[in-house]
Amino acid sequence: MKDLKVLHREKLSVRDFFCHYGKDLQLAIHSPETDLDTFIAEGGIHRPGLAMAGYTKVYSSEQIQVVGHTEWNYLESLGPEGRKKVFENLSVFKAPMWVVTHAQTPHDELKEMCNKLHIPLFSTTLHTYEFNKVVQRILEEFFAPHAVIHGSLVDVYGIGMLFIGDSNVGKSECVLDLVESGHRMVADDVVHISHVGNTIVGRPDPLIRHHMEIRGVGILDIRSMFGIHAIRKVKKIEVIVELQPWSRDVSYERTGLNERDEIVMGVSIPKVVIPVAPGKNLTVISEVIAMNALMKMNGQNVAAEFNESLMQKIKAKAKGEYSDDLLEMDPQHWSPYE
Template identity: 40%
Template sequence: MSFVTVRDVQEALFLELSAGESGLDQPIHTSDISRPGLEMAGYFNFYLAERIQLLGKTELSFFEKLTDDERLDRMQRLCSPKPPAIIVAHEMEIPVELLDAATENGVPLLFTDVPTTRFSGMLTNFLGGRLAPMTALHGVLVDVYGIGVLITGSSGVGKSETALELVKRGHRLVADDLVEIRQVAKNVLIGSPPKLLEHMLEIRGVGIVDMMTLFGASAIKSDKRILIVVDLEIWDPTKIYDRLGIDEKKLKIMDSELTKLTVPVRPGRNLSVIIEVAAMDYRMKRLGVNAAEEFANRVNSAIVNNPEQPNVEGAE
């Protein structure tokens, strides 16, 4: 799991702090959030204090109908046990009772003018991405025609050099050498670089280069969904490589499966062009156009419509 604090949420979603600054570095362990409507009515039997509490127009309009004693009680119980943070959305006025209780218990009290439902989606997406299961793989991630291509292979096979050529051809580098991969949903993997390696590319014989400095901001991307894996390997003359592409191979990363292509490397092969074609072919397949299947159908049709003629000489 990645590490997320309340301060990360505040900075990412541009929230205003009203109280509880001492709790901004408190970690958040779940991407689930709560809208404590039943709690406003006094039912705290199943209060999920480990979640961020989100108050909107519905909760606070009901809260206004409570007596003074009930209002004090609800906000004290909302802040103890201590939740990671309480966020007031929809530009609603923060009740004095909530402000006092949050200050007393050190609970970060945040404010946004974004409508509650929309903000709930924004917060869930942010936490889901940051707290998703994560792994790291040795490779290079490049955005090619909008397709996230993870280039893998043994050290020295030419992954970084291929990425450099792709960037020169107008594509975007996401990560080099080490790719952090988060599974935000089943078969949805998002790759990004470690903070230490952002924008950097290592070229043997040259060293570390800053791709954003050399090629501009359009040459890099902070993260990208990985759709295909291209594994580079040194050409083995004894190995039979796939020449039709009918049988699609898969690579399993965590609980997700990705399309995997194995591309042999030998002098004279233009790997950057091959990867461009692989990305375009993947996009065409998603649109329902499969050249390999179409070719196989043509061959089968030709066999059926033009059966082999008997050998006249043999018959004599």
């Protein structure tokens, strides 16, 4: 993870954006198809109300421009001459695309500006909030820092567990056993990760997808063998599990008090190191790691609670207040013969 090569996407083609998301966003184009050859270089969305009113000092012209219900009615109130002046002022800026929401018809003056500057113009039946929410998510993920790592990602009880380790240590075999136990595979061997918001999200490689390689067996299609419920397209990474060949010279965590973290693209993720040895049931251990993570998310830290109880016993014994646990049993509700 230390030598992780972080990549950044610089621009998104409006043509690709329209081809991939136009149907879901209910976009209708009002420009020639040749005008789609522009690029979105920033991840934000801008509503140009202030710019239309004449204040352009903080105008985010490099972002997608959205004309919502408020902006459309403002333009409507100006009349043709007022609108012409507005878009003459804005014609010195070239946005990547304009979108009119609420199924409203773009004004002729906006169409003229877009045609003159070869800016794609769209309308959508979606409300402004709905459109902005979806597009913001699309752009956030597209422009997010991303990287490719060697590992396997699986959803265990809702916890995204990223298995890492040297080749031939047993990552794929462990994930295969987890899938057979009813858990869901996200990616094997190659995991594409991205920093979205405050989380690290993992996806499968577009070519490999839901396939897995098992040495001695070959390539397996997990979706075909186990069903659609056995795979996921994306999952937040919540625990990193490093599998290491067992060694006498290595000291492994035994109490759980010394919690480890791995910093991945600036995000701290809990990490567990598991020694691999013949006869060790990695599937059960993985399930226990996931359940322990769920308990911590719900405010219960078993290791810390056990340590606190132990320290209280030690302090009580030092003060001469210690009593045998057997004396704490309720004789009315306990029998050694049950």
